Amino acid sequence: GAGVSQTPSNKVTEKGKYVELRCDPISGHTALYWYRQSLGQGPEFLIYFQGTGAADDSGLPNDRFFAVRPEGSVSTLKIQRTERGDSAVYLCASSLRIGGGIHEQFFGPGTRLTVL
Amino acid sequence: KQEVTQIPAALSVPEGENLVLNCSFTDSAIYNLQWFRQDPGKGLTSLLLIQSSQREQTSGRLNASLDKSSGRSTLYIAASQPGDSATYLCAVRAGGTSYGKLTFGQGTILTVHP
Numbered sequence: 353g354a355g356v357s358q359t360p361s362n363k364v365t366e367k368g369k370y371v372e373l374r375c376d377p378i379s380g381h382t383a384l385y386w387y388r389q390s391l392g393q394g395p396e397f398l399i400y401f402q403g404t405g406a407a408d409d410s411g412l413p414n415d416r417f418f419a420v421r422p423e424g425s426v427s428t429l430k431i432q433r434t435e436r437g438d439s440a441v442y443l444c445a446s447s448l449r450i451g452g453g454i455h456e457q458f459f460g461p462g463t464r465l466t467v468l
Numbered sequence: 469k470q471e472v473t474q475i476p477a478a479l480s481v482p483e484g485e486n487l488v489l490n491c492s493f494t495d496s497a498i499y500n501l502q503w504f505r506q507d508p509g510k511g512l513t514s515l516l517l518i519q520s521s522q523r524e525q526t527s528g529r530l531n532a533s534l535d536k537s538s539g540r541s542t543l544y545i546a547a548s549q550p551g552d553s554a555t556y557l558c559a560v561r562a563g564g565t566s567y568g569k570l571t572f573g574q575g576t577i578l579t580v581h582p
Contacts, residue, residue, distance in 0.1 A: 356511075383568060394472070394557050394572030395512070408568055443511060456502065457570060459512040 354378075356460035358444050364466045365434055373429040373463045377446030384427050385445040385457060386419055395443055401427060402449070434467045441465070470495045470562055474573035481548055482581050489543040489576045491558035496536050502570065503532050503543050504557045512557065516543070548580045 357376045365371050377384050383402050387395035397411040401421045409419070416434075421427040431438055441462040447455040471494045481487055491501075500519045504512040516525045516532040518541070524533040531544040541558060555577050559570040 385568065385570075387570075387572075392574070394559070394574045395570075397569035397571065400568040402568070411569065445512075456514055456517045458514065459504075461511040 356444055356446055356458055358442075358460040358463050360463060361461065362464045362466075364468065366468050367434060367436060369434050369467075371431050371434055371465065373431075373442050373465070375427045375429070375444030375446075375460060377425065377427070377444070378458055380448070381446035381458075382424065382449050383447045383455065384421060385447075386427070386429050387443040387445065389441045389443055389462070391440075398429070431465075434465075436467045439465055439467045470498075470560060470571045472558060472560055472571050472573040474556075474558060474576050476576060477574065478577040478579075480579040480581065483548060483550060485548050485580075486544070486546050487548055487578075489545070489556050489558075489578070491541040491543070491573055493539045493541075493560045493571075495562065496539050497562065498536065499561045501532075501534055501541050501561070502559050503530075503541075504559065506555045506557060506575070508554075515556075545578075548578075550580045550582050553578055553580050 359374045385400040386398040389395040399409040399419050404424045416432045419429045441464050443462045445457040445459045447457045473492050475490045502517045503515045506512050518525045518534040529546040534541045555575040557572050557575045559572040561570050
């Protein structure tokens with residue numbers, strides 16, 4: 353596609369429910385990143401993938417959060433037993449590769465998650 | 469741990485003014501620095517990327533400089549327009565084991581009045 357796409361654009365759920373957020377990166381981009389942005393704050397890093405593997409998941413806040421990228425393209429961020437504090441905009445980005453060269457990150461429009 | 473600070477938090481100027489947004493970071497061992505624009509309810513649009521070996525980058529009315537040794541970057545916007553109103557975020561990309569992730573500042577909210 354022309355850019356990074358994320359679905360859904362908005363998700364409202366109840367406390368304790370399970371949610372999945374999807375990211376479709378720019379075609380050919382091997383690196384994929386997830387960030388979380390709370391109101392009035394800059395985005396905070398969650399996890400990034402190089403290909404199918406999670407190269408750095410140090411930003412995941414706890415074990416309720418998990419992300420996969422089984423075929424090295426589309427990624428899904430999964431949140432179990434959602435809490436009201438999980439409410440935020442979840443941003444996905446992709447870049448050409450991790451090592452060497454200029455690898456500008458291109459961001460999607462985000463998924464706004466609201467946990468009631 | 470890398471920390472990024474942006475000053476001012478908010479800025480309101482009349483149309484036509486030249487303005488400077490500031491970004492500072494605590495760990496100078498960065499790989500590159502990016503400036504982004506974010507419109508309300510939208511994702512991030514990359515404006516400029518400066519590699520650690522570069523001093524500045526220019527795109528149209530935008531000029532970004534980088535002084536890695538002092539941990540500072542500035543974004544200069546010439547002849548501001550109402551359409552420039554947005555939140556501007558700077559982000560640094562670390563080297564080493566944190567290679568891929570960007571660390572963001574909290575942003576500067578810019579309002580340009582007609």
